[in-house]
Amino acid sequence: MHSVSTLGYMVLGVSDLAAWEGFAVNVLGLQAGKRVAGESLGLRMDDYEQRILLLKSDIDDFLAAGWEFETDAQLDAYIAQIRARGVEVAEADQAVADQRRVTRLFVCEDADGIRHEFYSTAYRANTRDAFRSSVLRGGFSTGRFGAGHFVTVPKHSASAKAFCEDILGLKLSDSIGGDAAPGMTIDVTFFHARAGRHHSLAIAEVPFPVSKRIHHMMIECSDANDVGLAYDRCKASGVPILMELGHHPNDGMFSFYLISPSGFAIEFGSGGIVVDDDTWEVKRYTELSDWGHKLNPPPGAPAPKAH
């Protein structure tokens, strides 16, 4: 079966482009890239022209995942395969491909309204225009492992998992059923793409209503000190922290979760593992974190009463 190689980019619909730019550049350490005033802003993490695309939209949610293939032949074989399975896939027009900074693009939509976009060649920045972060000590962990990961909260988790495995060709990494807070049990199923980042997409099942398509998206840096430095920048600039510093037992990620200007969370981490399919064993975990990741009350919630 043909399958996607890696999650090359993510597209977000954001209502406040200016707020997002300041947050992305000064807090997350991304670099502003191609801009269309009042419409869109590309964000860089490496030598790609863009890894995250912000589109002006009142939706304030995750819009699209850009799945990469290594060659045009792989892309074409994959598109033929999912069409044969009955998936409605359209070739995007050149303007959309250009906005994503890729040469050729195919698009389908899942049951929760997330677009899945497929391409093989992304534009790279000019060699004289190397990635520069104004705040990171190191860089972002991208390359063939892609831009990061995202965790959806689908309406029907069984069909969303089937989409991951049967359409995207992702493989099960592992799953966790554990408490995010006392009495709040969350079940998360993690899937990896061919390149092997522990997960590019995970499906969360939560016991409370959610207003966004994703629980969070993750970006990873190469120097663990940058996680602590980003945490300090959030504290200094008043960016709300959803979950404190901690460590996940399955992907080995040291991270914290901050709340973006669009209301969904971003996991900022370092140290995630890579899966080798030849030796990998799928496990079931019973805790989301082996230490930390303490859930904070939502911003604006009344402070707990002292007894």
Ligand SMILES: [Fe+2]
């Ligand atoms: Fe995550």
